[in-house]
Amino acid sequence: GRVIGLLGQARAQVEAGAGPEEVLWTLWSGGRHPHGWSERLRAAALAGNRSADHDLDAVMALFDTAARLAGRYPGFLGIRTFVEMLTSQQIPAESVADRGVRADAVRILTAHRAKGLEWDEVWVVGVQEGTWPDLRERGSTLRAEQLSADGIGAGPRAADLLEEERRLLYVACTRARRRLHLSAVDSPDDSGDRPSRLLLDIAAHLGIEVGRARAGRPLHPTSLDGLVAELRSIAMDDSGPAELRAAAVERLAVLAGERDDRGRPLVPLADPESWWGVREPTGAPGPVRDPEEPLSISGSMLDTVLACPLAWYLQREVHAETPRGTATSFGSIVHAVADFVAKGEVPAELGAMEAEVDRIWGELSFEARWQSEAERVEAREALRRFLGYHERAERELLETESGRRARVDVVTPSGVEETVTVTGFIDRIEQDDSGRLVAIDLKNMRNIVPVKDIPEHGQLGIYQLLLQRGEDPSVAEESGEAPEPAALSEVETDPARETGGAALVQLRIDEGRGSTQARVQFQEPLVPDDSGRTWIESRLGEAVEVLRAADVVATAGPACTYCAYARTCPAQPEGTPVIP
Template sequence: LGGMDAADLRRLGRALRDEERAGGNRLPAPSDELLARALAEPGRLIAHDPAYARGAQQLGKLLSRTRALLENGGTAEQALWELWSGTNWPRRLERATLRGGAAGRNADRDLDAVCALFDTAARAEERTGGRGALNFLEEVDAQDIAADTLSKRTVRPEAVRLMTAHRAKGLEWGLVVVAGVQEGLWPDLRRRGSLLEADRIGRDGLAEPLSPGALLAEERRLFYVAATRARDRLVVTAVKAPADDGDQPSRFLTELGVEPRDVTGRPRRPLAVAPLVAELRATTVDPKASPELREAAAHRLARLAALTDDEDQPLVPAAHPYRWWGLYEPTHSAAPVRDPAQPVALSGSALDQLAHTCSLQWFLGREVKADAPATAAQGFGNVVHVLADEVASGRTPADLAVLMERLDSVWNSLAFDAPWKSGQEKENARAALERFLRWHVMDRAGRTPAATEHPFDVTLEAGEYQVRIRGSMDRVEQDAEGRAYVVDFKTGKQAPTRDEVARHPQLAVYQLAVREGAVDEVFGGLRPEAGGAELVQLRQAAAKKEGGDALPKVQSQEPLAGEWVGDLLATAAGKVLDERFTPTTGSHCTHCAFRASCSALPEGRHIVE
């Protein structure tokens, strides 16, 4: 979804459910439903950390553009093109196709499917004269099972075939399952045909519509066709609700000549491949099972493990013992996870974490992506950063009333523990925006804005290592001497000391990036000299002699001198390539999300004892 992996989706889902609970909903909807709502209103996603929500934020904007296109009279085909061109999927498929092999063949099939979808949309517009996107979606959704009954497809042996009763005519199988035989669905006594009833046009003129009795007889014949496809065993399923006005089995069940059997409760396991493999694995090692049953379970696992698709890829890889955990002693790979010859990718905040706080915390949070979802404080910071960027780029006027109106539109999406906390933090946000606006319009030693939210990606030499630094600069300014000056906005409650700012890793990385050409394009292709950097603490007031509560606290770092930054980069890169992430205790442990699994803390000792 939008390039998000499963871990990011889980984190965003948890964050959205936390929002619902903070808003007073004790039983929030499932995460997928909340995510669908958020994508329909992408403004709700602004408050979430882009580290895990960026894909959803970008997808929400894409869906908004597509919605606007349809509202302005766009066709379904145009909407599909907007969605298709608004993602990196075309480029990924192109690269996979050019590489060839199994991945290339899969990409070719995906492209064929996309082309078929565009053709279907184009034909629908031509055939119906433009009935709108919703009608097109309903038409496609109704084709869960392919409507083209004449096209022949390759059938994999020993596989389940899914088809309609009409397509099953003339075919037979040892086992046939006729599922969902409900009253109202089978028989379906609704009138057939289209709005203009073109199906009634016959050789001898306009035929009379089928009577309910004729429809019932037709449905009974179709049920007979489905039920007689089985050579050995027939299974017919239906749902019976306790209430009379709920779902009820079809009247056809009583015509089978067999008394239906009620099955109450849930099955002993979900009817899917993964639970089946789990049950078979458990049976093979169950001391209470008979030797014959254990051997039969092992044989069935072997059969599942041997199944492959058309490209000789395993269909049930989890059935093979080489995929099972806990069967071998811990191993150590001779080949490193990262290629030592390639640059080590880091960010400014990761550099500080690796070198000064805890490498295990960095590994679990950044590499494993196991840290907790964004808090209200992080959402506070994200919102303020977005508004600051809009003002600096000119998209939003430097007017507090306008900014507060924008803030009001997304504030309720932040998850606070209590209403009074939400009100308190909103006042803090107002104060932070006021300080930002005064700082924005004041004279800052002749500095002028050059860029906002400027991305950079540079590779640096650090001792025996190469380090790739990626990130985004909140603001780049040009000073009176033509140098590049980097500004980093902070909304946290704590600020570093003066000595810590002098060797602040994130500011130092920004200055190194300037040296390596990260802002050349902003300065007309010329390489500017780094003129320093500063932290602007929007939540904290400046000292009285520097403006007091009206202005933010500003902490400056002079232009870099010495080799300390290179040493810091080399230390961090060495820890990453060494692949040994040990815990380090300190003040950062107070708010660490991994206390319960950290071997250096009492509550986490259970993982090693």
């Protein structure tokens, strides 16, 4: 009865749309039907049971995988998709999962799984620095690797890890009876991949040179997916010989019909039902935003909408987001410490600021220790630049992290009048000698905004508009980005008040010409044109027309260099449709 009750609770969570982590935790803890398995497993592991310790590590790995995939596909990863991803993994981590392999098949294994096995010919791939040897710190849930005869130590040294990796490579290489192939990537970029020191040691020991493959794509595909892609390309090439196209179709049919022992397709990509682009394009049922719903536009949203509507749509509307990198966390930490200093919660001293950073820096995830150390140095320099700006005090600081909103009447390029809600969070509000308010945005970008873009930088223009028009507490919350009423600014503003401009303070970039102060990019105050409107109101009108349109258009521009959607963008060569 307890098991049935637990499964029923988990099923109810799945049907309610719960994520994998929530369902896994219910099964692990027992939810409303405690089973005690987790406590028994922990007790057995602490008693020295290696199998229980291994099982705990496996459970932790399962939760880590769920968390990683949930972060990669926010809002889309359900328990069914999660299970499908796990079952589709092609390299088994456990011996019990590796069964039913035919003797004449090519086997893909980890070095650990290959122990005790031999083949006439073996390929060991990925023998490059950072991958083999992998000198990152590692360990099990109970940190058994830190135990020694003298008690608990610091764990394996880097030299010990290197020797372990060397022995593991030896195991991989000695699986070959007749011929052994080792390969690595040698990137032409200074910061790219390099062949492993272990590969070079082997070559030096044998007295041979490491051969270099020709750069570029191989003449023929070297993977099953690549083979399917080449066959598809041949089959759909109207200018190709009919016999060649027929042969490609025949081979695709053979691949699509292959099944494993459980009846699952071995080459699902060969099935035309799985191909993208062969069906008729779908049409938009209506505008991007409901015409009956009011629009809300934030400072960060405006520039994205106008620079490339497709990128904005994929990121904000579809939530096809890429994982947040350490650069985002870097900026969040520096912003938080800067705010603490401005509010007097942390002394305006570099040592105290660094102590606050160190308190949470260890929570960031970096691929390598050197990256963490390099970014930590960058964080120190960013804090130093902020402290210099803060202490210089060219204007009086009134408020930090101020959430504001206002209603603005705009006219679209087509002549349609509409009222939009403008929202934004301003890092610092300062007041100049003339009593004018100045919006300050702290930036942690590696790349500076071009000087020519500052006069009509959308985010700064929005901030000026918010300072000029003030906030309207009666405006309903119409956007997930709009500030809560409790977060609204307490600084009173006059709708007719003149602003003193706005500025980006670049905390990662020096002012130049020998100065180590933060570079400040200043935008002049808003000035109405002959029609009584400012340039930012015109830009808002352009954004409204985009949001009210039925189609989103890909627009090429400078941001394409860093765009996460370039490979699927029709405005880029790599995103051009290849299916007629």
